[in-house]
Each structure stands twice: as structure tokens, then as C-alpha cells.
Amino acid sequence: MPNSSAGSTKARTTFIALLTAVFFALFAQITFAQVGDAERGKRAWRAECRSCHTVDQNYLGPKHRGVLGRRVGKIKGFNFSPALSKSTLVWDAELLNRWLADPEQVVKGQWMGYRIDSAQTRADLVAYLATLK
Numbered sequence: 190m191p192n193s194s195a196g197s198t199k200a201r202t203t204f205i206a207l208l209t210a211v212f213f214a215l216f217a218q219i220t221f222a223q224v225g226d227a228e229r230g231k232r233a234w235r236a237e238c239r240s241c242h243t244v245d246q247n248y249l250g251p252k253h254r255g256v257l258g259r260r261v262g263k264i265k266g267f268n269f270s271p272a273l274s275k276s277t278l279v280w281d282a283e284l285l286n287r288w289l290a291d292p293e294q295v296v297k298g299q300w301m302g303y304r305i306d307s308a309q310t311r312a313d314l315v316a317y318l319a320t321l322k
């Protein structure tokens with residue numbers, strides 16, 4: 190009965206699509222549950238990032254203004270690791286969040302030896318970085 194088997198394949202496909210949708214909805218919840226606060230992020234940035242980064246000048250790390258939407262590892266005048274300068278990624282909120290959690294997971298061989306364990310602090314930092322246009 191070719192028809193009924195086609196029917197059940199369709200039902201199965203729909204079911205899998207539904208499961209996938211539920212999975213991504215849950216995943217998004219887990220990943221983006223934290224709503225960032227730019228004011229808190231500014232304080233965290235001063236405490237956590239300023240030893241190596243400034244807003245407008247390259248220092249031990251590249252300057253931060255305009256980082257959202259910028260291509261990874263491309264600021265002129267900063268000596269990026271070969272790994273970062275070869276990257277074709279673009280900084281968005283999700284990528285920044287992952288970078289701050291574990292830079293090495295994002296670009297293997299990068300040179301930023303620093304991590305932020307708190308998901309809330311990462312969300313705050315990303316909210317602050319988004320204000321540096």
C-alpha cells in the first residue's frame with residue numbers, strides 16, 4: 190500500500206518538525222533567558238574588561254566601540270592572532286555571549302585568555318557593548 194506508507198512518512202516528518210521546533214524553543218530559553226542590563230554591563234565592563242580593552246583605542250585587546258555587527262578580528266592597527274584575523278564570523282549578541290563564555294570554543298587558537306562564567310554578567314556586558322555604536 191504505497192499511499193498509506195507515504196501518509197505515515199508525512200506524519201512522521203511533521204512530528205519530527207514539531208519536536209525540532211520545541212527543542213529550539215527550549216534551547217533559546219536556556220541560552221537567552223538572561224535579559225542584559227546595559228548599566229550593569231558598564232560596571233562589569235569596567236571591572237572585567239578595562240585591564241585589556243578601552244572603548245576607543247586599541248590596547249592589549251582591540252577597541253570595543255562598534256563591535257556589534259563588525260567582522261571578527263578586522264580592526265585596523267590591532268595585531269590580532271592569526272586565528273582571529275582569519276575568521277569570517279561577524280559579532281552579534283549570540284556570538285559575543287559564546288565568546289565571553291569561552292573564546293577558545295568560538296575561535297580555536299585565539300589569544301584572549303579570559304572568560305566570564307556568569308550568564309547574567311555576559312548578557313549585561315553584551316547589552317553594554319551594544320550601546321557603543
Ligand code: HEC
Binds near residue numbers: 240261302
Ligand atoms: C587579559 C586581557 C583581556 C581581558 C581581561 C579581556 N580581553 Fe578581550 N581580547 C583580548 C585580546 C588579546 C584579544 C585579541 C584576541 C586575538 O587576537 O586572538 C581580545 C579580543 C576581544 C574581542 C574580539 C574583538 C574583535 O574585533 O574581533 C572581543 C569582542 C573582546 N575581546 C571582548 C572582551 C570583553 C567584553 C571583555 C571583558 C569581559 C574582555 N574582552 C576582556 C584580551 C582581553
